[in-house]
Amino acid sequence: MxxxxxxxxxxxxSIAAVKTVELAHELRxxxxxxxxxxxxxxQxxxxxxxxEFATENDVVTEITGSVEHVDLCGYDGWADVFLIAPATANTxxxxxxxxxxxxxxxCATTALGADTPVVIAPAMHEPMYDHPGVLEAIDTVSGWGVEFVDPRLEEGKAKIASEEAIVCDVARAAGDRPLEGASVVVTSGATSESIDPVRIITNRSSGKMGRAVAKACxxxxxxxxxxxDGPEVPYADVRDVESAAEMLAATRAACEDADAMxxxxxxxxxxxxxxDEKIRSGQELTLDLEPTPKLIDEIRAEFPELPIVGFKTETSxxxxxxxxxxxxxxxxxxxAFVVANDASVMxxxxxxxxxxxxxxxxxxxGTKAGLGGEIAESIAAVLGADETSK
Structure with a gap:
């Protein structure tokens, strides 16, 4: 990434500086x-x-006659992005x-003047984060194009965001953005159909592929x-669903403003x-199965112009x-195109x-993360071609 x-x-x-070593390792x-x-x-x-150990590079602890700030973040400076993590209210x-x-x-002033991307991950006590001056400062700096990685508000603290959230925003700030301004809906993982309050019918999908596509976009x-039907993630607005019917309804609503699905x-x-009640075990049971609607067919019928990417899993x-x-x-x-894969990769x-x-x-x-990138690039090409043809 x-x-x-x-x-x-x-x-x-910030006390969250104790996480800096692991964050540096994760970036690497x-x-x-x-x-x-x-x-x-x-310090x-x-x-x-x-x-220094975590980065395997010398650490800048003061600005000297070597003008370290310019070397790092100035015009033609070394850094592709300046990440401040953690950032205090004071900073x-x-x-x-x-x-x-x-x-x-x-370094921050130099980066902003040189148009070097800046990402800030605040960490402080929640009352400090709620201070009108701090919120105004965040709004001001955000208006200059700085990316803020929202903290986690827990236990009266604005805790530093997860490593995954910070890494994603650093990658977003440092890289090309061919999907800038586009709204993409991704469905992911397995759905489950309830047999009774305890049992379900489901499949072996882990959702890793869908999450990789969402992150890459x-x-x-x-x-x-x-x-x-999965965890909250920092790179997407999650609509939590369980059944096929819930997934169809949530996808239909999300596609109202989508540029691709x-x-x-x-x-x-x-x-x-x-x-309504748990079915007792130890008895023969026959289930009457009814087919569920095909999501892509339903979405296609309602949104005839929407670019849709499908997946097709086979076992042969x-x-x-x-x-x-x-x-x-x-x-x-x-x-728009279909990704065909074998069920053995689930x-x-x-x-x-x-x-x-x-x-x-x-x-x-290769990795599912790598395939997610290929799919995202292909979506960008499809949307670019559509825009050119208009």
């Missing part, structure tokens, strides 16, 4: 090169040696007022709505009348058969897939 990206990591005097695990910048207050919480206020009395605030600038969910093909392992089935779905529903981090368009099919083998 951050391959080849240079991140200058500013650390200020995602491909970034990291150099630390620390205030005096931050009272985490030692510069720890940040945010100083940035808004162009006050440069720490290495971090001096967000990083490329899109506003993402994720419809699934990706149907990555493994939606149950059958539903059943639910028993025969590429030609997979392409043929994918093309049948593509033509029936008028899809729940795994790596995948093998075919991106099937009307005229060709491209093979992919």
């Amino acid at each position: 951050l391959e080849g990206v240079n991140v200058a990591l500013g650390v200020t005097g 695990r995602r491909g970034a090169t990291v150099r630390g910048v620390m205030t005096d207050s931050a 009272g919480i985490v030692h510069p040696w720890a940040v 945010v206020g100083k940035i808004a007022g162009a006050v440069d009395d720490t290495p971090v605030t001096t 967000y990083v490329r600038g899109a506003d993402v709505t994720l419809v699934h 990706v149907s990555a969910a493994a939606i149950g093909d059958y539903t059943v009348a639910e028993s 392992g025969d590429e030609e058969a997979m392409i043929e089935q994918a093309r049948t779905t593509l033509e029936r529903a008028g899809l 729940g795994k981090d790596r995948t093998r897939a075919l991106l099937v368009h009307a005229g060709d099919a491209a093979r992919y083998e």
Whole structure:
């Protein structure tokens, strides 16, 4: 996600600075090169040696005649993005007022003047975060194009955002945004049909692929709505659903304002009348299964111009058969393209897939995160072609 990206990591005097070492490691695990910048207050919480160890680079603890701020964040500076994590109320206020009395605030002013992307992850006690001056400072700095990673409001504290949220926003700030301004709806994971208050019918889909697509679209600038029965994620507006009917209703509502939709969910093909009480075990049981509506057909009928990406899972392992089935779905529903894969990849981090368009099919083998990126780029190309044809 951050391959080849240079991140200058500013650390200020919040107790959340104790998380800086792991954050630096996570940025590097995602491909970034990291150099630390620390205030005096931050050095009272985490030692510069720890940040040096985590980044494998010297840490800037003062601005000297070597003009470290310009070297890092100035015109043609080293950094592709300046990340301040954690950022105190004091630091945010100083940035808004162009006050440069720490290495971090001096780098921030330099980055803003040089048009280097800046990402800020605040962390403080909640009453400080709610102070009118702090909120005004955040609004001011946001108006300059700075990305704020919203803190988690828990236990009277505005706790620093998760590493995943920070990494996503750094990638979004540092990279190209071919989906800037686009609204993308993604369905993900399995659906479940209730047999009784205890039992369900479901499938083996983990939702990893759908979440990878949603994250990749967000990083490329899109506003993402994720419809699934799964966890809250920092890169999308989540619509929590369980059954196929709930997923269809939520997707239909989300597509009212969408520019594209990706149907990555493994939606149950059958539903059943639910028993109000638990069915006792130890007896023979016959379930009358009823087919569920095909989500992409329903969405296509209601939104005839909406670009839709479909997924087609098969078990044969025969590429030609997979392409043929994918093309049948593509033509029936008028899809932008179809991602065909084998059921054996369910729940795994790596995948093998075919991106099937009307005229060709491209093979992919690698991580689901990588495939998510390929799909997001293809969506951007489809939306770009649509805009050109208007």
